[in-house]
Amino acid sequence: MANETGRIRVSVVGAKGRMGANVVKAVTDAADTELALTLDAGNDLTEISPDNTDVVVEFTVPSVSLSNVLTLISQGVDVVVGTTGWTDDKLDQVRAALANAPRADQAVFIAPNFAISAVLADYFAGLAAKYFESAEVVELHHPNKVDAPSGTAIHTAHTIADARRAAGLGPVPDATETDGGSRGQVVDGIHVHAVRLRGLNAHEEVLLGNPGEQLSIRSDCFDRGSFMPGVLLAVRKVSGHAGLTIGLDTFLDL
Amino acid sequence: MANETGRIRVSVVGAKGRMGANVVKAVTDAADTELALTLDAGNDLTEISPDNTDVVVEFTVPSVSLSNVLTLISQGVDVVVGTTGWTDDKLDQVRAALANAPRADQAVFIAPNFAISAVLADYFAGLAAKYFESAEVVELHHPNKVDAPSGTAIHTAHTIADARRAAGLGPVPDATETDGGSRGQVVDGIHVHAVRLRGLNAHEEVLLGNPGEQLSIRSDCFDRGSFMPGVLLAVRKVSGHAGLTIGLDTFLDL
Amino acid sequence: MANETGRIRVSVVGAKGRMGANVVKAVTDAADTELALTLDAGNDLTEISPDNTDVVVEFTVPSVSLSNVLTLISQGVDVVVGTTGWTDDKLDQVRAALANAPRADQAVFIAPNFAISAVLADYFAGLAAKYFESAEVVELHHPNKVDAPSGTAIHTAHTIADARRAAGLGPVPDATETDGGSRGQVVDGIHVHAVRLRGLNAHEEVLLGNPGEQLSIRSDCFDRGSFMPGVLLAVRKVSGHAGLTIGLDTFLDL
Amino acid sequence: MANETGRIRVSVVGAKGRMGANVVKAVTDAADTELALTLDAGNDLTEISPDNTDVVVEFTVPSVSLSNVLTLISQGVDVVVGTTGWTDDKLDQVRAALANAPRADQAVFIAPNFAISAVLADYFAGLAAKYFESAEVVELHHPNKVDAPSGTAIHTAHTIADARRAAGLGPVPDATETDGGSRGQVVDGIHVHAVRLRGLNAHEEVLLGNPGEQLSIRSDCFDRGSFMPGVLLAVRKVSGHAGLTIGLDTFLDL
Known part of the structure; x- marks a missing residue:
């Protein structure tokens, strides 16, 4: 070849x-x-x-x-x-x-995404998800982006949800009773938040929580x-x- | 005394x-x-x-x-x-x-909040807001909290909005056309996101963006x-x- | 059993x-x-x-x-x-x-470390390292800790170095000519930085960089x-x- | 004019x-x-x-x-x-x-630095420093930079040290007994760490710590x-x- x-x-x-x-x-x-x-x-x-x-x-x-x-x-x-x-x-x-x-x-x-950091963040989220009680996704992009959340964030939410189901985990803990929308979009049971900020390009952070500990996996794509x-x-x-x-x-x- | x-x-x-x-x-x-x-x-x-x-x-x-x-x-x-x-x-x-x-x-x-880091984060957000095109607030708490977003985050959103108004800034840039809730709650024109994660206590991050640059101010309150x-x-x-x-x-x- | x-x-x-x-x-x-x-x-x-x-x-x-x-x-x-x-x-x-x-x-x-987030951060660093030009480790602990860097950070540095060697990667790029110690301790070719801060417990961040992108993996252990x-x-x-x-x-x- | x-x-x-x-x-x-x-x-x-x-x-x-x-x-x-x-x-x-x-x-x-986020980070560090027991500076740049730490980080360390002196604060707490260089460069009593990573441009984070809380102020300059x-x-x-x-x-x- x-x-x-x-x-x-x-x-x-x-x-x-x-x-x-x-x-x-x-x-x-x-x-x-x-x-x-x-x-x-x-x-x-x-x-x-x-x-x-x-x-x-x-x-x-x-x-x-x-x-x-x-x-x-x-x-x-x-x-x-x-x-x-x-x-x-x-x-x-x-x-x-x-x-x-x-x-x-x-x-x-x-490929929907060629950034190695983004692909690895998604993959690691899937590996780690079954070991944590809580999981949320925050994606951050430039303010000219017309869709929210990003396709990558939706994919990551499904990756996490699949891993939780396979491990027999139930819903993420969430006692919220009063909210006007701040808890974000629930994608396959996972809360996804989209930030739009001038100066940013394409970024995603996966947050995983247990009693006393947090694992954060973040991909920053600064440019093409x-x-x-x-x-x-x-x-x-x-x-x-x-x-x-x-x-x-x-x-x-x- | x-x-x-x-x-x-x-x-x-x-x-x-x-x-x-x-x-x-x-x-x-x-x-x-x-x-x-x-x-x-x-x-x-x-x-x-x-x-x-x-x-x-x-x-x-x-x-x-x-x-x-x-x-x-x-x-x-x-x-x-x-x-x-x-x-x-x-x-x-x-x-x-x-x-x-x-x-x-x-x-x-x-005082609604005695954590010096939280009080300073709110104060600095107010000082900085007029110099940035974009501003959003992300607060993160333990999943037993019943209200979202936190009172502190609502206060910070107003602090930022007041500073933007005083400086004659218009609305934050946001081209989002398609969203199912991921863009969070809009408080006084400022998008506020609430994350709930086991292991966390009370945390807030203010994100401010300009072309090519970002200023982040974060308060972490790990315990009482x-x-x-x-x-x-x-x-x-x-x-x-x-x-x-x-x-x-x-x-x-x- | x-x-x-x-x-x-x-x-x-x-x-x-x-x-x-x-x-x-x-x-x-x-x-x-x-x-x-x-x-x-x-x-x-x-x-x-x-x-x-x-x-x-x-x-x-x-x-x-x-x-x-x-x-x-x-x-x-x-x-x-x-x-x-x-x-x-x-x-x-x-x-x-x-x-x-x-x-x-x-x-x-x-086990040298029972925190799942820390064990996963180390493991993911090893998986990801071969795909990135640059890699550094920052660990952050309470100021009563007597040794620096932490045993976990030393282990992570070796994990990264092993993965880079196996993939045939050379030394990390670093043009530094003038430094009075700010570049940290070089462990097996990987720069390791130790922060000591009142309020923290045990935290580690692995930073991996390519042209235009960064992958960050962070473990926060807030308490025992x-x-x-x-x-x-x-x-x-x-x-x-x-x-x-x-x-x-x-x-x-x- | x-x-x-x-x-x-x-x-x-x-x-x-x-x-x-x-x-x-x-x-x-x-x-x-x-x-x-x-x-x-x-x-x-x-x-x-x-x-x-x-x-x-x-x-x-x-x-x-x-x-x-x-x-x-x-x-x-x-x-x-x-x-x-x-x-x-x-x-x-x-x-x-x-x-x-x-x-x-x-x-x-x-001006040594025209990035508003960097100038504000330095200024806020000076305002906040007297309220915190601990303070350290981490700067992160592309690996082609020849000097370390950055002039901006040195300036921020002095800003923090001046504020601590004026408030009568003593040295930052640090029990480190064994270190091979991971604690970074001490500038005017403040530990400064320099990370070099492909993909980054010019970034600085100021970390301030008290019992149970942390304040982080970060400037990201993604491009000119x-x-x-x-x-x-x-x-x-x-x-x-x-x-x-x-x-x-x-x-x-x-």
Whole structure:
């Protein structure tokens, strides 16, 4: 899965976007990858083929991402997808396309979050949750974000709730009788709080409590650069994982 | 306002309660105070007089505190009140009693929070608020607390809102369009979040944000002992402040 | 390993000490354990036997702990040890005694730290370390602590260093040219900082950094009660683990 | 001190440097300032005069900053200086030049740190220090920084030490007997710790402790943009303050 120089040839779709531009730079800078083609809206994706590309990184918008991925599968290349907005139906279409792909071992990888710190925070929350009576999630983002809470925080709440159920833990203790909304949104039994503050980017804190002790796990993503180690990890790992893989934790050797 | 030994004679009403017992110990341990009488439900408050007491510390329950304070005023002693639940009407009754007190310079001091860290966090939030675009309050308590958010957090939200208004700042920036409650309770325009976690006691964090920077001010009260430096400060200061004084910040030399 | 009521019979050695008294209460309160004998300096440890005890919890002082454990092994009971100060030589003596113990499956468990949050923080630091360029440890304790840094922080530094070596990471980046000691103590290549602050108990924070992101893992042990869930976990698990086991992470199902 | 549009005319010296470029953008974006001249090494500073400029912002390097400032004073304009490296001797030369300046009310402002959060953290540390037994400073920066601890942390340590002395507080409590350097650098009696972590920019935390409570004040400067509100504040205030002024706290209405 690499050219004669031993480097992985990476094409970038959405190369002029903010994330795509960062990917172009990361792929160019890394010692074991090299930049192949860079494409954007208006370019022809069928220029990409195994002749010039080992792995494509796709960072566009939800409205075109599925179409892009299906085309890239038919071109016979492996794909790392950073675009969000994937529904179960869309994922099924990707799986179907992979079943009929040119190469038997062809691979697509989709991740909702490429920041290693965020992925690890979610994973550690799941490991730790069964040992603690209480658990809450606080996410903090810049004030231009339109949705609350973040998709990552919702995911973490489910991760914690699943771990508590598996361990037979009941509901978190909470004697609150009088509240006008300060206790946040309850996601799968877990209270989730969303802070919006100028100057912040994307941050999440998981708080776990027992009598006399607290465990706090916090991920701070200060800028888009925080996604690049995760994107490069996916680029290096995707070609060994045939079919559709979801979530960066799959590629972390935990 | 001290006996011949130069120490302030302090009687404690509610001496067997959890806070009262801590006050008895603090007053006994401090070099410049000495324990006079200790009283509880069933004891006669008129045993307290200027003959044996300079300052009374009253830590009981809201249902009897007003009655206790009025009796203590009529006994001619200064009072430090730690009981909560004071309404404007109750405060007016205290003021009226002080206007007819035996001594012209008689003093009553009431504080909603005796933890110096909490009082300073609130005060600093007020000083800093006008310099920041964004401000939110997160309070964290043990899960047995029945009200949310805490009275201290509500007070801090008003402190911040007042400072923003005085500086001509508009609403905090917030593009949230989709939320199921995670953005917390809006108190006077300021988002307030309440976390409940086993192992915690009483904590508050004020977050202030500008482009590229954040200021965080956090008070952690790990146990009841955190109130004692504030109670002793009030005991030392109350007798110089005739009339009704509310809030420990008055006695901090800021 | 339980009596006819299905509860584990637990004897406590060092029952009047501060930790021991907490253990007595925890064992009495838990639904699946019951208090058997309580012993202290001056008591005869040979009163403890399989007739009255399934598991002994030993919380004394380093100077007598080895002798106590050897006696308890010869009495045929399993032992959970919370006393610190174990050297390789002492551990070898325990192993030798276990090899000649009355029961073939006899078990001794020794843990340097019973706080689940602290054990998990150390474990997660080890899992995460290979994914980050930078790693430092900050521990914070009450100012009466005589050693710095804490044994737990030293252990965490080694855990991180081991993970970095295994992953082929080089030294942490650090361009510091001018320093009068602020960069802390370098333990196995990892900078460790020790804060001493009135009001704190035992806290540790692991900071891991990549371009654009940070992962923070923090354990707060506010009081001795934080050890009890870990002690009870060890009491429940020890009898299934013949021989000498060291470290609570062994009993956490991670 | 403004042109007919009511806006302050600002020239930037060092306009192509990283800080200078940010200043050019901030001055252009703000409603009450307008960009006049932009100069760099090789440009003639005498092009700047009251005919085209109200305030100059100077962000260059220590080796040329004094010379630049003296020239700008002789040109009759007010100056805001962000360059570091000012010694007492250099400051005296600025004062002497101001005494002979073309305008009687001419003003120079020099600040070691323009981040409002950092300036407030330092100021609040000074206000709070006398109320706490313990105080320590932790600063955290990117690993390319060559000096440790930061100048700001050293300044904060002195601020705290001054406040403790003025209040008659003795040394901070510290029973440490065994340490290999983890307790950090002692600056004026205050322990200062420096963390270096990839992904961070410039951060400082002041920790203050009493029995049962902690007050934490933290400044996070995520990027150079954090300096711009402080630079603009200085631009707006400098012309009212004849002579040499040092430190942004002077211009904060605290």
